[in-house]
Amino acid sequence: REERERPQAERNRIKILLATKRIVQLDIKANMQVTRGSMKSNAVLKKTTSVATARVMVSSGVLNTRSVLNTNQRVNQRVFTGSLGLRQAVGSSTKHDWRVNAVIQDGAKLDRPLRVAIVGGGPAGACAAEECAKNGCETYMIERKMDNCKPCGGAIPLCMIDEFDLPEYIIDRQVNRMKMISPSNVEVDIGSTLKPNEYIGMTRREVLDDFLRKRAEEKGTNVINGLFMGMEQKEGEKGPWTMQINEYTPDGDQRVKKRDLEVDVVIGADGANSRVAKVIDAGEYDYAVAYQERIKIDESKMDFYQNLAEMYVGDDVSPDFYGWVFPKYDHVGVGTGTVINKPAIKKYQDAIRLRAGEKIEGGKIIKIEAHPIPEHPRPKRISGRVALVGDAAGYVTKCSGEGIYFAAKSGRMCGEAVAKRSRNGAQMIGERDLRTYLSKWDRMYWPTYKVLDILQKVFYRSNAAREAFVEMCSSDYVQRMTFDSYLYKTVVPGNPLDDIKLLFSTIGSILRANALRVSEGASVTFGRKEGEGTA
Numbered sequence: 001r002e003e004r005e006r007p008q009a010e011r012n013r014i015k016i017l018l019a020t021k022r023i024v025q026l027d028i029k030a031n032m033q034v035t036r037g038s039m040k041s042n043a044v045l046k047k048t049t050s051v052a053t054a055r056v057m058v059s060s061g062v063l064n065t066r067s068v069l070n071t072n073q074r075v076n077q078r079v080f081t082g083s084l085g086l087r088q089a090v091g092s093s094t095k096h097d098w099r100v101n102a103v104i105q106d107g108a109k110l111d112r113p114l115r116v117a118i119v120g121g122g123p124a125g126a127c128a129a130e131e132c133a134k135n136g137c138e139t140y141m142i143e144r145k146m147d148n149c150k151p152c153g154g155a156i157p158l159c160m161i162d163e164f165d166l167p168e169y170i171i172d173r174q175v176n177r178m179k180m181i182s183p184s185n186v187e188v189d190i191g192s193t194l195k196p197n198e199y200i201g202m203t204r205r206e207v208l209d210d211f212l213r214k215r216a217e218e219k220g221t222n223v224i225n226g227l228f229m230g231m232e233q234k235e236g237e238k239g240p241w242t243m244q245i246n247e248y249t250p251d252g253d254q255r256v257k258k259r260d261l262e263v264d265v266v267i268g269a270d271g272a273n274s275r276v277a278k279v280i281d282a283g284e285y286d287y288a289v290a291y292q293e294r295i296k297i298d299e300s301k302m303d304f305y306q307n308l309a310e311m312y313v314g315d316d317v318s319p320d321f322y323g324w325v326f327p328k329y330d331h332v333g334v335g336t337g338t339v340i341n342k343p344a345i346k347k348y349q350d351a352i353r354l355r356a357g358e359k360i361e362g363g364k365i366i367k368i369e370a371h372p373i374p375e376h377p378r379p380k381r382i383s384g385r386v387a388l389v390g391d392a393a394g395y396v397t398k399c400s401g402e403g404i405y406f407a408a409k410s411g412r413m414c415g416e417a418v419a420k421r422s423r424n425g426a427q428m429i430g431e432r433d434l435r436t437y438l439s440k441w442d443r444m445y446w447p448t449y450k451v452l453d454i455l456q457k458v459f460y461r462s463n464a465a466r467e468a469f470v471e472m473c474s475s476d477y478v479q480r481m482t483f484d485s486y487l488y489k490t491v492v493p494g495n496p497l498d499d500i501k502l503l504f505s506t507i508g509s510i511l512r513a514n515a516l517r518v519s520e521g522a523s524v525t526f527g528r529k530e531g532e533g534t535a
Helices: 008-021 123-134 158-163 205-218 275-279 299-304 342-359 404-421 431-459 463-472 476-488 496-520
Strands: 024-032 041-049 057-059 062-064 115-119 138-143 173-175 177-181 187-190 200-202 222-232 241-248 256-263 265-268 287-296 308-312 323-327 332-338 364-374 386-388
Touching: 115 123, 115 241, 115 256, 123 138, 123 205, 123 404, 138 205, 158 200, 158 404, 158 476, 173 323, 177 463, 205 222, 205 404, 222 256, 222 275, 241 265, 265 275, 265 404, 275 386, 287 342, 308 342, 323 342, 332 342, 386 431, 404 431, 431 463, 463 496
Parallel strands: 115 138, 115 265, 138 222, 177 308, 265 386
Antiparallel strands: 024 041, 057 062, 173 200, 177 187, 222 241, 241 256, 287 332, 287 364, 308 323, 323 332
């Protein structure tokens, strides 16, 4: 009687409450046999929800409810291994609309190889691709310019030659002597502490990069000559990345074919202006502009640079870096760089040519190159299933400006992490897996970056400090420590007593240089040659 006397609205309200409190247990057992390109899957999914999702509309005494039903269904839809996102719409129609989301959870087993895209085909990208491809991943490497000649000194440490199994033809020159030249043109010879088999390898980037790319391709990498335009996750953060690529036609007529590529993991190795970094909002960093001229000089002058490299310091050639003359196969690379005064880069280039003087006089400029170089790691280097390596991650050292070895090493370490954590491409990986590469990298190389950062701040701040730096380089102890650290990529522990002596010697050098600067009146600028007055 009481039920009959309740108003209709009250009875509807009670029904709503009962619907929202209902506990629904979903027990789906799917046994699907799909042929012709589909997959065979046996899945049991058990899920208990404490509150059913209910949306109730009361209209003319009709209760319309959307809920999850406890039922067994044969799903003839596209199924992806992993968690199945199921959604059923129930309305006035008796038809059921099942949708299966295209997502794969981290750690889920795959019935196909893990798909990895590497954007960029320099040392970082090529080494990452090689590791992924040879360890079972379906690997794609996207490179826009196969003959790229990056403005780079081209110096690589001795350990890289063995570690990356580089052939002899990659090395143009074996440098075992260097000259450090101060703002006042005081020269210090470096290299007396090197053993007979120790040297710095000089390479051309177009030769080195091509070798590494081809080796990655031999291991199974699919190389795409094209421009990476962007990427998006259409299925959410656990879904695949869709890469948009303008692929170049093989006949070289500059026509492009727009192409979409769907992958699971992305490695950004696309340099300082990384588009991958922009997509994941990796943050900005300071960068230097490097400028280099390749100058062909006659054979007699080339003999002078047979196994010799020169480094010039001074605010004439760069306010915060150094200028260089590095020997190549049949020419020399002459260049400089700066962070704090990029618009003046050509003025600094003129100065380094003037400082080199008659040693390169009469040479013919055969190529001019310029490129940004990062000054420190990006704030974010991993995001979801995307990782950054090489210049894209900011792995260039201060003070020396070295980046080739660290690019190749970071690419290899990232590729190894992808292969290991995916069990050679057999299971899905996520951000936590990629961070194993980052943790290992920081443990190994963060001290090196910090030491070189301190050295740059101390010795590149004024010409007086640069004079002290060059004088310090005359010490056999400093040379041995420097070369051991550079050639073998370790921070070599010093002798405490020698370190104290070096400290006092450095302070004395800075004081003498400052006194000299005051007595001369003006700082040394723009290539004062020996025997001349202050410029």
